[in-house]
Amino acid sequence: MDLISGPITKTLILFALPTLASNILQTLSSSVNSIWVGQFLGESALAATANANIIMFLMFGAFFGFGMAATVLIGQSMGRGDVDAARRAAGGVVGLALIFSVVIAVVGWFASDRILHWLVTPPEAFGLAHDYLRVTFLAVPASMLSVTLMMASRGAGDAVTPLRFMILTVVLDIVFNPVLILGLGPFPRLGIAGSALATATAGTISLAGMITWFYARNHVLRLRGHELIYLLPKWSELRFIVGRGMPMGAQMLVISGAGLIMIGLVNREGLVTSAAYGATLQLWNYVQMPALAIGAAVSAMVAQNIGAARWDRVASVTNSGMAINLVMTGVLIALLLTFDRAALALFLGSESPAIEVSRHIQLIATWTFLPFGTTIVLIGTLRANGSVVPPLIILFLSMFPIRLGIYYFGYSTIGSDILWWSFPLSSLASLAMAWIVYKRGGWRRTMPQPDVE
Template identity: 25%
Template sequence: MDGNLTKGPILKTLTKLAIPIMASSFLGTLYNITDMAWIGLLGSKAVAGVGVGGMFTWFSQGLSSIARMGGQVQVAQCIGSGDREKAHKYAQTAVQIALYMGLIFALFSLIFVRQMVGFFNLSDAEAYNAAISYTQIACGLIVFSFMTITLTGLYTAQGDSKTPFVANLVGLVTNMILDPLLILGPGPLPKLGVIGAAIATVTAQFIVMGIMILGIIRSKKENVLKGIHLIGGMSTKYLKGICKIGIPTGIQGMVYCMISMLITRMVSGFGAEAVATLRVGGQIESVSWNTADGFAAALNAFTAQNYGAEKIDRVKKGYRVSLLTVGIWGLLITLIFIFAPTPIASVFFHEPSAIATAINYLVIIGFSEAFLCIELTTIGAISGLGKTNLCSIISILFTSSRIPLAMILGNTSLGLNGIWWAFSSTTIVKGIIFTGTFFWITRNGRLQTTLSSRQ
């Protein structure tokens, strides 16, 4: 691909860009599922501990999305308008932000790890110790993840989704090999348990980052990442440009995670098995949201380039094609979760009571999967137009409503299932509202007016 997303058949252009991204997202899902499957052999307490530690790596993704989203949208819009020099400066600034934020978050995590884990009030000592160990390693070396996420966005902005896919494929293979070796310690190898899972994940992230950096070194001169510097001052102009687009997305991601942390604390009142179900259930569900998020990343770059090139009709057509594609995928996941939850739950849990809890989760969450895919795809499109603040307002408002709804439903006869219904119902509402918002933005020439005022 030559990186130009403003010409050619829309479906072919989007699909060519989206398939490697979706495949990369699916590999990301396999990363997490692989960890959970092996850790599941250690028992639900170990899973619960890793689940808590994973909350902080998830929170960190909100911070990393500032550099990724801000960089991806600005770089893609500059490429669409033909200003590659400006695109290069935005790319360099985004990478520097990712590096500095990753190092700061790592330092904070190492210093305050006990206070962070203590928030969840884990009463079981084994689960608590597992959470401490996993968080120290996974968050202490989180900079690899920050760099990987940002580089992926900058590659995508240029229409190159193949390089991140190859890097993630190698990382997945590495993770799948290291997981059983480090977690279970077959033969003479030591059994490291959750520490082994953290080491395997961090090692894989380092390799993925390394491959993408190697791709920059070996790339042609037209790659906007060529010649970037990690150390040095950042231009205030480009820093502001990235923050304007990226901060709303970052806040959205972090708030979303904090809401999930509060709900996880509620869930912990139902025992370690409930926490483990929430963690594992989220990873299983990522089969749909990671795939949709991958397509959304492709649509984001497609929308940003065409918006920069003032091809508004092409933006609208691209969105409709994407909506149909991910909607069908979401409906497929809905059918699987609702009608075949038992074999899925049995892969990750081995205690009958834990399996029963996981089945209830999958069935209830299953009703919202198509809406989840639509929501994520639409966020990608709206963000590509530079309107990340609007996405954040809608997402934060309706995701926050999960807290009072979970408190109300959780205290009824539904119990734990009431909390699951709080998740599902709000996702359905968000999917509907985001879709309506996109069509409202693009109606009656409103987008052309916005573009003119921006210039």
Template identity: 30%
Template sequence: MASRIKNMTEGKPVFLIVTFALPLMVGNVFQQLYTVVDTMVVGKALGVGALAALGAADWLNWMMLGTIQGLTQGFGILMAQEFGAGRLERLRKVVGNATVLSALGAVLLLVIGQLIARPVLVLLQTPEEIIGNALLYLRIMFLGIPIVMAYNFLASILRSLGDGKTPLHAMIVAALTNIVLDLLFVLGFHWGIAGAAVATLIGQMVSILFCFRHIRKIEMLTLQRSDFRMEGHLGRRLLFLGSPMALQSVIISVGGMIVQFVVNGFGVLFIAGFTATNKLYGVLEVAATSYGYAMITYVGQNLGAGKIDRIRRGMRAAVGVAMVTSVAIGAAMILFGKIVLGWFISGTPQEVEQTMQVAYFYLAVMSICLPILYLLHVTRSAIQGMGNTVLPMVSGIAEFLMRALTAVLLPLAVGETGIFFAEVMAWAGADIILVISYRKTIREVSRFQRKESAFPDRTGR
């Protein structure tokens, strides 16, 4: 297991970032594979109505997932910093306290999810013919919130230590499990949209067992009962890092729900086409999220080691690699997007044609503008890795405002197609805040390091 732990404070930044990100990319590919299979099975076997129901549930489901990922990523920042600084006893205490907070957060989110599911769908004016399936899907997914929290927390521990391979293997096993169960539950047992939800949760459960088995082999993470005893200062520090990231996801999700509200007014076929492309969103950003995770770990470890110049070099390398990757993925989706979208859509020839027109136009807009999204992920993660999760939350507010205003106003000027630019405008708004914030944060960190060097006796080390 020790060989999978990666010290990112030494070596070429571009090599470290890419080699850390690559296993995560492969894992994300498998994760997107079962998302695609979910959508394909539902869309082809159950029709455009069921596909539209998935779309109606998307943003509320993503809000819960994003909240969980925000919390656990925030906890992982402090783990990476303690590991980079070589404070292993403190690292164990951080993991123990974060475990307690994650468990409490899972219970709270489960209750909230069940309470708000139907009222939110009604508020969004979800069409009557799809609201039943959308609600059923959300009820099941929200019951599985503790499962989703457990996987993301365990994966954040591994990533904070530089281990991107174990989450990759866990995701491969989970994806294959999910695909088999999707086919069995939906096509074999005829459980409908509920079968897709259950298959997803069982797949995540398998990934939990896989990650937990490997974490138990890491000697430095052998926890004592005392490590789980909450410390007020440490708990507040973890929540200070995790809460803004979670709140950022909530803010972004509310903007997405406003978009969904507008889309719901365009009818079931438009919703289905919009959903088909949204299910490929993860494919578009498959490398962006991986570079983001790599930057959180890279920056966190180098900050802990006091190597600020390496953070700057790593940032330049990551942006360059991200731009090249985004152009390649965007070009591939423009060339082959219609083929992939065709896997999701079924119905009469007229229904398929109308749905495809909506889906491909939306896909083309996002593919052309993909470098904007990749810059967002790299820059935001670098700031978070430096321990500042508030400024990225501010960028989430900018993202919300741009997404909501574009969704509401642009269709009034140019018609239905205006809604397709809401996502791109949200990325651009966030990028403006993030680029300025990165420059501000790296200067502050550099000044702090100079003060530490001048007065080493004040560091407490």
């Protein structure tokens, strides 16, 4: 898409919609898989997947920043018409993703038990979480390469190709899950490990299809001939991606680290609360999708406009992103709170005592995604020009001293409810800090480019 001219709001919506659809499909797949697990294997298995999935979010968060740094380079390169620089950035981050993901898969396989002990995983769920997590670690290379290619494609202005292959992944994952969990037809009954294996298989097939598509359609980021050397980036390029990417990755590590701590605190409240929180997270995944899609679209659009020296459009893109997010997220919150009981029954069963606990959590904390989404849009604008340290500081302060401080000082007064109140209160704090950084304007300085000579 042309992101540097024409109507801003319309272009931003059209560019964000494929990413939003991809997020919906990905979350739908996760939700359907959780329904299979919850209905066929019970609450302990559902709690096990919640504990394992937060680990995977942590692993992907560690690499997220490198992908985002490359995406910024790709966006600014495309904005100024330098396709070779965009391909160089894409090749470098794909090569880095391959090395990183293989290391994570090997380390994760052997460290699964220790990780679950750190999370204080309930004994009833420990064995299931172990089986699920180990198989999931095996899928990390294919999954990480897929995510990297999708991020790079969106940075180049193509959000449709990632959507195509997200559809393929989701369809395969939903079909394979009951087959491998229950052992339908000629396949063995693998239980919770079957759910993880289904996801791994679907992701691998989709990755192969996406690489084939890139070359069959001569995608702008495909590498041919001498360009294949871009998979081994020069030190100057790697230094740039790592230097800009580490703070961005640290942002995700802060978020996932806070999630790990929250899982540990919730687990201390017992299995029912742990299962309720796991189901709540499944529904919250849908509520946060507009913010994540719009934030990614704003970042790519701002990056291309900065590359084209269209600074006059940057503030308008950011304002449009915030407005669109408030409308879309507000509608989703209203729908969720209206139909929460029916939605929760899909994951927990209609008679589960965890349903009422989960409804209580949602009534207190779901509105947190309004300030959260606005913060995501502002951070997307900042990182589009390489401003990566202020967002890291903002997220660290809101997730740790503020959120944990709220828990520490409030638990003795209102008990476990302070866990849920800490979400909106810390989100409001992060929004206030992000707005101050955005308005001060220091992030508008020209981002230095890597030396490729």
